[in-house]
Amino acid sequence: MKAITSPGMRLASILSVGLLCALGAFAAPARAAGDLPTITAQSWSFNGPFGTFDRGQLQRGYKVYKEVCAGCHGMKFLHFRNLGEEGGPEFSEAAVKALAAEVEVSDGPNDEGEMFDRAGRPADAFPSPFANAQAARAANNGALPPDLSVMAKARTGGADYLYALLTGYSDPPEGVTVAEGMNYNKAFPGHQIAMAVPLFDDGVEYTDGTAATLDNHAKDVSAFLMWAAEPKLEERLRIGLRFMIYLVLLTGFLYLAKRRVWGSLKH
Amino acid sequence: MAAKTIEPTRRDFMTITAGAFAAVGAAASLWPFIDQMNPDASALSLASIEVDLAPVQEGQAITVMWRGKPVFIRHRTAEEIEKAKAVSLSELPDPEARNMNLEAGAPANDINRVKDKNEKWLVLIGICTHLGCIPKGQGIADVKGEYGGWFCPCHGSHYDTAGRIRKGPAPRNLDVPPFNFLSETKIKIG
Amino acid sequence: MAHESTYKPGNALSKWFDDRLPVLRLMHDQFGVFPMPRNLNYLWTFGGILTFFLVVQVLSGVVLAMHYVPHESMAFASVEHIMRDVNWGWLLRYMHANGGSMFFLAVYLHIIRGMYYGSYKAPREILWILGVFIFLAMMATAFMGYSLVWGQMSFWAVTVITNLFSSLDAIWSGLGTAIVEWIWGGFAVGNPTLNRLYSLHYLLPFVIFGLVLLHIWALHVPGSNNPTGIEIKTKSDSISFHPYYTVKDGFAMSAFIVLFAFFIFYAPNFLSHPDNYIEADPLVTPPHIVPEWYFLPFYAILRAIPDKLLGVIALFASILLLLFIPWLDTSKVKSARYRPIYKWFFALFVISGLVLGYLGAKAPEGWYLIVGRIATAYYFLHLLVIMPVVGWIEKPTAMPGSITESVLGKGAGGGTPKGAAAAPERR
Numbered sequence: 001m002k003a004i005t006s007p008g009m010r011l012a013s014i015l016s017v018g019l020l021c022a023l024g025a026f027a028a029p030a031r032a033a034g035d036l037p038t039i040t041a042q043s044w045s046f047n048g049p050f051g052t053f054d055r056g057q058l059q060r061g062y063k064v065y066k067e068v069c070a071g072c073h074g075m076k077f078l079h080f081r082n083l084g085e086e087g088g089p090e091f092s093e094a095a096v097k098a099l100a101a102e103v104e105v106s107d108g109p110n111d112e113g114e115m116f117d118r119a120g121r122p123a124d125a126f127p128s129p130f131a132n133a134q135a136a137r138a139a140n141n142g143a144l145p146p147d148l149s150v151m152a153k154a155r156t157g158g159a160d161y162l163y164a165l166l167t168g169y170s171d172p173p174e175g176v177t178v179a180e181g182m183n184y185n186k187a188f189p190g191h192q193i194a195m196a197v198p199l200f201d202d203g204v205e206y207t208d209g210t211a212a213t214l215d216n217h218a219k220d221v222s223a224f225l226m227w228a229a230e231p232k233l234e235e236r237l238r239i240g241l242r243f244m245i246y247l248v249l250l251t252g253f254l255y256l257a258k259r260r261v262w263g264s265l266k267h
Numbered sequence: 268m269a270a271k272t273i274e275p276t277r278r279d280f281m282t283i284t285a286g287a288f289a290a291v292g293a294a295a296s297l298w299p300f301i302d303q304m305n306p307d308a309s310a311l312s313l314a315s316i317e318v319d320l321a322p323v324q325e326g327q328a329i330t331v332m333w334r335g336k337p338v339f340i341r342h343r344t345a346e347e348i349e350k351a352k353a354v355s356l357s358e359l360p361d362p363e364a365r366n367m368n369l370e371a372g373a374p375a376n377d378i379n380r381v382k383d384k385n386e387k388w389l390v391l392i393g394i395c396t397h398l399g400c401i402p403k404g405q406g407i408a409d410v411k412g413e414y415g416g417w418f419c420p421c422h423g424s425h426y427d428t429a430g431r432i433r434k435g436p437a438p439r440n441l442d443v444p445p446f447n448f449l450s451e452t453k454i455k456i457g
Numbered sequence: 458m459a460h461e462s463t464y465k466p467g468n469a470l471s472k473w474f475d476d477r478l479p480v481l482r483l484m485h486d487q488f489g490v491f492p493m494p495r496n497l498n499y500l501w502t503f504g505g506i507l508t509f510f511l512v513v514q515v516l517s518g519v520v521l522a523m524h525y526v527p528h529e530s531m532a533f534a535s536v537e538h539i540m541r542d543v544n545w546g547w548l549l550r551y552m553h554a555n556g557g558s559m560f561f562l563a564v565y566l567h568i569i570r571g572m573y574y575g576s577y578k579a580p581r582e583i584l585w586i587l588g589v590f591i592f593l594a595m596m597a598t599a600f601m602g603y604s605l606v607w608g609q610m611s612f613w614a615v616t617v618i619t620n621l622f623s624s625l626d627a628i629w630s631g632l633g634t635a636i637v638e639w640i641w642g643g644f645a646v647g648n649p650t651l652n653r654l655y656s657l658h659y660l661l662p663f664v665i666f667g668l669v670l671l672h673i674w675a676l677h678v679p680g681s682n683n684p685t686g687i688e689i690k691t692k693s694d695s696i697s698f699h700p701y702y703t704v705k706d707g708f709a710m711s712a713f714i715v716l717f718a719f720f721i722f723y724a725p726n727f728l729s730h731p732d733n734y735i736e737a738d739p740l741v742t743p744p745h746i747v748p749e750w751y752f753l754p755f756y757a758i759l760r761a762i763p764d765k766l767l768g769v770i771a772l773f774a775s776i777l778l779l780l781f782i783p784w785l786d787t788s789k790v791k792s793a794r795y796r797p798i799y800k801w802f803f804a805l806f807v808i809s810g811l812v813l814g815y816l817g818a819k820a821p822e823g824w825y826l827i828v829g830r831i832a833t834a835y836y837f838l839h840l841l842v843i844m845p846v847v848g849w850i851e852k853p854t855a856m857p858g859s860i861t862e863s864v865l866g867k868g869a870g871g872g873t874p875k876g877a878a879a880a881p882e883r884r
Contacts, residue, residue: 309538
């Protein structure tokens, strides 16, 4: 490789590598700023370049969300139709219709000019538990339960953080007092969280034979929230692999072409 | 000058291969930029609508919105039905039923323009098949054209009481959208 | 432009066309047979790469604008709509977001190359100044684009950066406030602000495009600089742009796109902050406001200065000073390759930039603040003192007599290399 020995090429590669490292270094502390508790990485089916979501896990996760989280947390960017789309929980069409029909949706105005309630349809958005932020605060001791649509991308650590948070409740360590209405949580920044312990063993009934443990509930709902935040993850990785293969081949061809063209010229 | 000669054919082959490969990739990469303009997932999932027909008196018509388009629903009188039935297929510029509830190519008999032989109710997508204007004929006082159905003011297309094109530049009969009777007086479009 | 045209229309039609609109002649003269130094290294490929990213950003931006809604209550939701519902919307948005980062990575390498090899020196001063203007326009465009997401980081970045102008209150009471309210169109960042940011974000890329045309024009008058900094003297010093540099640029571009694609497909959110996935809330400031990585060095300079007005002045000066380096550098030698002392100072300059970038993401306290001040001091010291002084006192090392000699060794340079621009053997 004579090209590598030329000073210009060497300088170019040193600079590129240097800037790339810097890029990583800039980005990393940008997110680690502040003394956040350490979050342990879990092994998820959607990790890595060939990751996919586990359909059963997402379906269970939806059940946990619906029965536990949805009481306080909305997911306003999700629609029932999403539950049947490719790359997600992939509920059957009939199941999606049934799930949508479980909720009452306000529609209208009708011909008399009045709003009316009807059963939900797949095109409807997930219902919001509170009419507005003020109502949500009033019902939760002044704390606003955040929307969970993109939560897995809105927190450092993503699904790992969500899992750590949901399993991170404990009694406060000695010497730590927790304010009235707050709860101690190992994973939460500042360790005092308004949300009461949401998940328990057997808190949600599973119908597919999975053990209904707190750990499984937390894992399943974290995976579900990851899908909810990044519903095109599987498509992205699939297209990405094809494009990468194409690009590496193209780069190889261009390198060979470059060598042919420059071959006759001493440089 | 170390000008060693390389057979030009091989060099050209390599550059052409690389160039062609790049061109194919660039062309394929354009697809997302084009496809993004197609109807998106939320538009495709637009719910069907239900319409209550009970308040619509004989001889009256209502217009409802379905997928951003007007849908004409006319409660036809016996006279209007007779008039539509009396027309033979050979008189029609477009002899096809254009009914999304039937197989394509069904003949445009009056019975094929309605659903489940329910002749009273005519349901049509209210968009002129010429250039997309909305024909007149829904209101009591509207011009209904020479055939008593609808008349498109843009370029003078006349539709009969079964919504079939009879005169003017429109090439096709008004389309019948997919719909079902949920009860005697309730339909679901889409 | 500066050279006699060698274009010969191949047939009657192209002759007819050439007499009326000589674009084919322009392409032939400026990109076909244009004489290039034969010794350019891979750092000279970033011009082409930057052009590619300008096109990517404009194309993806135009189609994103077909779905985006610039309204304070709908902007964030419309971005999510793009990510979830629009066909390929996730790809287009990740392309646009990461394309911005890649654009800056390439432009920094391009700038460092220009500084190391003295590409700003006569007769290329205008070329360099146009480049600084392009950089400024890029920064403005990127900042506005980031704000359109209307997440927490977007909103608070707009608040903080527009508030920089309030420092003018120190000069004339009320002036800064008046300017800030004029920028906002209100008494706080809100819907009018978002709308004007959107309008300008769409406009500025076309300004950049115009500046780039001028930049290329100014490049093609003297021709490219090269690693020796010695101008083309004889025919053997040059080769034609096509095919030599088209294929070399093409290879480098493709390799760079591998990195781009890696971010799009495998780490699409790595370079942005998680807080920007929280919808803007005017009542809650995030605990740490951090700009995008490419602004961090300048952000660190701002925070290194304890005075509000002086900090803002230092921030703008750090960029505007670049306009003057063609005259701040007093050396007669262009390329730092032959400048034994300056070479090391330049390395320090790049390191100070990297250090500032690292510190830009840290809270300005304790050691971080001290190191930040040292790096800021060096940044200005380098431009204002070291560049002129080292240029005077330094004795350059031996230089080759010509580009050809630098490539082929002493005594060479008589003949014409195969494919030299003056005698193109193929098109």
